[in-house]
Amino acid sequence: MVLWRMYGHVGSSHLMKLLIHQILDPNTDTRIGIEEVRNDEWFKKNYVPTRVVEYEDVNLDDVNVVFDDSEEERGGDEQQIDEDACPLSLNAFDMIIMSQGLDLSSMFDRGQGLNSIYPTPPTNLEYMHAIANSFSKLYVET
Structure with missing residues (x-):
């Protein structure tokens, strides 16, 4: 579906506007x-409740409990992602946000250096020559 058509579908539901x-x-x-809200007809449409992930209670004040767990107790090297906790589908808002036309990451790229109007920064001597040239133009013999 074309992206501009999605924008129209996002706001087209009368029930959504009413909610x-x-x-x-x-x-x-x-x-x-x-x-x-949970009992609203529009909210219930295609709604799949998420499963709450329960975490083990750990006393963070006890340093030995936090740092002395073995690999077997933690479940291996990498934490496995629970697929049931992930979203099952994308809605129009998600697709619009992922559109390449809205990619703003280049605006926030810290790896880019600051551009300067000079190819290399001028030295103090170059500044002194520029000042001397401007004063020589102002000098008037009497």
């Missing part, structure tokens, strides 16, 4: 709550 309007309602008495 957002209810969420952003400034009146706290009529604003929709979390449970009402």
